[in-house]
Amino acid sequence: MKKIQCAERHDWKHTAESLGFLFHTIDGEPYWDESAYYQFTLKQIERDLEDPTAELHDMCMDLVARVVHSEELLERLSIPAPFYDMIRTSWLEGHPHLYGRMDFSYNGSGPAKLLELNYDTPTSLYEAAAFQWGWLEQCIERGLLPKHADQFNSIDTKLHQAFAQLQVNQPFYFASMKDSIEDKGTTDYLRLVAEKVGIESRHIDVEDIGLTSEGRFVDLEDRWIPHLFKLHAWEFIFHEPFGAAIAKSDTQFFEPAWKSILSNKGILPLLWEFNQGHPNLLASHLDTDPGKAVPKGWVRKPFFSREGANIELQTADGLIVKEGGPYTDAPFILQEFAPLPKFGDSYTLIGSWVIGDQAAGIGVREDNSLITKDSSRFLPHLILD
Numbered sequence: 001m002k003k004i005q006c007a008e009r010h011d012w013k014h015t016a017e018s019l020g021f022l023f024h025t026i027d028g029e030p031y032w033d034e035s036a037y038y039q040f041t042l043k044q045i046e047r048d049l050e051d052p053t054a055e056l057h058d059m060c061m062d063l064v065a066r067v068v069h070s071e072e073l074l075e076r077l078s079i080p081a082p083f084y085d086m087i088r089t090s091w092l093e094g095h096p097h098l099y100g101r102m103d104f105s106y107n108g109s110g111p112a113k114l115l116e117l118n119y120d121t122p123t124s125l126y127e128a129a130a131f132q133w134g135w136l137e138q139c140i141e142r143g144l145l146p147k148h149a150d151q152f153n154s155i156d157t158k159l160h161q162a163f164a165q166l167q168v169n170q171p172f173y174f175a176s177m178k179d180s181i182e183d184k185g186t187t188d189y190l191r192l193v194a195e196k197v198g199i200e201s202r203h204i205d206v207e208d209i210g211l212t213s214e215g216r217f218v219d220l221e222d223r224w225i226p227h228l229f230k231l232h233a234w235e236f237i238f239h240e241p242f243g244a245a246i247a248k249s250d251t252q253f254f255e256p257a258w259k260s261i262l263s264n265k266g267i268l269p270l271l272w273e274f275n276q277g278h279p280n281l282l283a284s285h286l287d288t289d290p291g292k293a294v295p296k297g298w299v300r301k302p303f304f305s306r307e308g309a310n311i312e313l314q315t316a317d318g319l320i321v322k323e324g325g326p327y328t329d330a331p332f333i334l335q336e337f338a339p340l341p342k343f344g345d346s347y348t349l350i351g352s353w354v355i356g357d358q359a360a361g362i363g364v365r366e367d368n369s370l371i372t373k374d375s376s377r378f379l380p381h382l383i384l385d
Helices: 012-018 042-067 071-076 081-092 125-141 155-166 181-196 241-245 267-274
Strands: 002-005 036-040 099-105 113-118 172-176 201-205 227-230 252-254 284-286 298-302 312-314 320-322 332-336 346-355 358-367 377-379 381-383
Touching (some): 012 125, 042 071, 042 267, 071 081, 113 267, 125 181, 155 346, 172 181, 267 284, 267 332, 358 381
Antiparallel strands (some): 284 332, 298 312, 312 320, 358 377
């Protein structure tokens, strides 16, 4: 695993904007960064990332099957009791799912360590699936990279397969929050994939979804929403006025309600409890006294934290790093600290994508902090032996 400096394509911004990748720069700072790339060997990809991702995904599915039948475990995850039956039903009826992302600490040797699961509303999808693949193809065409360079990236192909397998013959709505360019970019990409396999798609802002007196979810023209991909987290929906109507509605939700189990950092102590000592897992447990200082060599994370918010860590040598945020009243976990590798001035995180039930590719993020955030830079990668 190496970080290699390289020349940027002179026209990459024009290319990005022509493809609808409008969040390549965030608040004047680069988000997409092709001034360097990460190079992996095929062995590193297959042995250290692809195979563990597949194995951990299977472990997660086994854990969901255990959790849905246990009110004690659902309660440990701080899921509201009125939604237990809906979650259980969505699993037992086999409600289909599309995608998820695991975040790893990995330095090129030794087992990758699972930091968390993003299994409900993961973003950085378009840049991982499509834009970094376009970077690879164009750089090879222009002689900037060797012709035999490859990438661990079948995300787009597997998404096409996943949508095709749904056999949807009614309009499929894709919803994101009104003011989020990144979320809209993610749902627009998924819409495009759906349309390529023959699914009629429509966009709707989450705020514009309506509910009829009969309990049907509708759009602004009072048209029924039969299928809904919502880039809006279940933990929010559980506490919103319309959340209680979902169980009796006739709308199919993506991601399904059972994904709320895996998008919750409380799942990490359960993974450890039932698979203790697994080489890709970190010791984790419920933090029973979050008012205390974080012990050396540990990380404190809220169950429902997003984009690095309210995470606090203390390294083995006593360095304390923390991020503020709104998740101050949630339960917390303590997780063994697995430092991100440092390349130059940046710390590097690997996001490993699961499409359907298959490991499908990676995206690489960088930040000047040990805590990765929504603004952390995205760099392309390649495989070259």
